[in-house]
Amino acid sequence: MKHIDEFVDDRQKAWCIHCGNGLAGLVTNRDHVPSKCLLDKPYPAALPVTEVCRDCNNGFSRDEEYLVAFLGAVLAGSTDPVLQTIPRSANILRRNHKLRERIARAQTTFTTRGGETRMLWKPEQERVDNVLLKNARGHALFEYGEPMLEPPDRIWSAGLETLGPAERATFENATDGALWPEVGSQMLTRVVTGHDLQDGWVIVQDGVYRYAVLQDGLMTVRIVIREYLAAEVTWDG
Numbered sequence: 001m002k003h004i005d006e007f008v009d010d011r012q013k014a015w016c017i018h019c020g021n022g023l024a025g026l027v028t029n030r031d032h033v034p035s036k037c038l039l040d041k042p043y044p045a046a047l048p049v050t051e052v053c054r055d056c057n058n059g060f061s062r063d064e065e066y067l068v069a070f071l072g073a074v075l076a077g078s079t080d081p082v083l084q085t086i087p088r089s090a091n092i093l094r095r096n097h098k099l100r101e102r103i104a105r106a107q108t109t110f111t112t113r114g115g116e117t118r119m120l121w122k123p124e125q126e127r128v129d130n131v132l133l134k135n136a137r138g139h140a141l142f143e144y145g146e147p148m149l150e151p152p153d154r155i156w157s158a159g160l161e162t163l164g165p166a167e168r169a170t171f172e173n174a175t176d177g178a179l180w181p182e183v184g185s186q187m188l189t190r191v192v193t194g195h196d197l198q199d200g201w202v203i204v205q206d207g208v209y210r211y212a213v214l215q216d217g218l219m220t221v222r223i224v225i226r227e228y229l230a231a232e233v234t235w236d237g
Contacts, residue, residue, distance in 0.1 A: 012145045017137040018056035020149045029057040033138030034209050035131070037064045037088060038225060044205055048142040060134050063127040069093055070103050070128075074121045075228060079104045086226075129155045135211075136221035136233035143202070143213040148235055153217075157231040160224060171230060174200030174212030174222060 015022055030049045072089020073079045079100050084090035093100045106122045132155055140148045163171060197203075201210045207227055214220045218237030224230050 012147055013051065013141065015147055015149060016053040016056055017050065017141050017147050017149065018052055018059075018134065021053060023051060023053065027054045028052060029054050031057050031138065033142055034135050034204055034211070034223075035060070035064050037068050038135075038209055039205050040087075040208055047204070048138070050138045050141050060131065063130045065092055065096070066099065066103075066124065066127050067131045069096070069099055070106070070121070070123055071226060071229060073103050073107075075226060077119060079107075125157075128157060132157060132223060132231045133233055135223060136231075139202075139211050139213050139221050139223075140219050144215070144219070146219060148219055150235065152233050153236045154232070154234045156233075157229060160228055160230040163230065171222065171232070172199075174214065 014024070016026070016028075028051050031052045032047045032049055034047075036043060036047070068086070069089050069092040072084050072086040072093065076083045076085055076089075078084075079093055081090045081094035081100075084093065093103075106124075108120045108122070109117055110120065111117055133152060136152070137148050140146050160168070198210075200214075201212045201222075201224075203210050208225070210224050212222045214222070216234075218235040220235075221233045222231065223233075
């Protein structure tokens with residue numbers, strides 16, 4: 001990714017976007033958005049970062065580990081570490097036997113009328129939503145300088161390929177039309193220069209992670225992970 005200078009008022013970055021506490025006097029971390037665990041090595045250069053309190057930053061680690069392992073199992077069709085296509089998923093499933101067993105219990109199979117065996121995976125949705133919200137808040141702050149401190153009105157996620165043609169077209173349409181981002185924001189620079197931007201989507205790592213931030217309602221953040229998991233986090237305002 002290309003480095004983009006930003007000129008957002010520092011007062012907009014005075015709080016932890018996750019707990020809402022003022023950062024002054026707190027122990028803080030610079031947190032990558034998206035979470036590096038969702039990406040492949042080597043990581044893209046100039047990954048976006050936000051400053052958050054250390055307690056919140058550390059509090060996401062188990063849910064992030066769960067999502068990486070669960071998504072890897074779904075894509076591989078198995079919790080077997082040897083069969084994983086994502087190296088980080090393989091490492092987690094190899095190391096964390098309890099998590100591996102937990103994810104294995106979330107898998108069910110059924111037979112179609114044509115005799116095919118199909119798999120279904122039931123995620124622990126609250127944990128998935130927690131990671132999606134964490135990253136959505138980071139994207140909104142980094143791109144628009146907006147700290148989304150209130151709970152979102154909706155968090156939605158589904159397999160990208162499960163969307164019908166009209167749903168898919170609506171989801172993929174990530175342009176704000178005539179709306180121009182605020183002067184000084186990262187997103188305005190992207191719109192003007194085209195840096196890492198493709199049809200309104202910020203491409204962090206091709207085929208691995210992309211996101212779009214729209215001022216639709218108050219704020220809408222869309223995320224696609226591994227070209228499999230589609231997500232949308234919305235604040236209506």
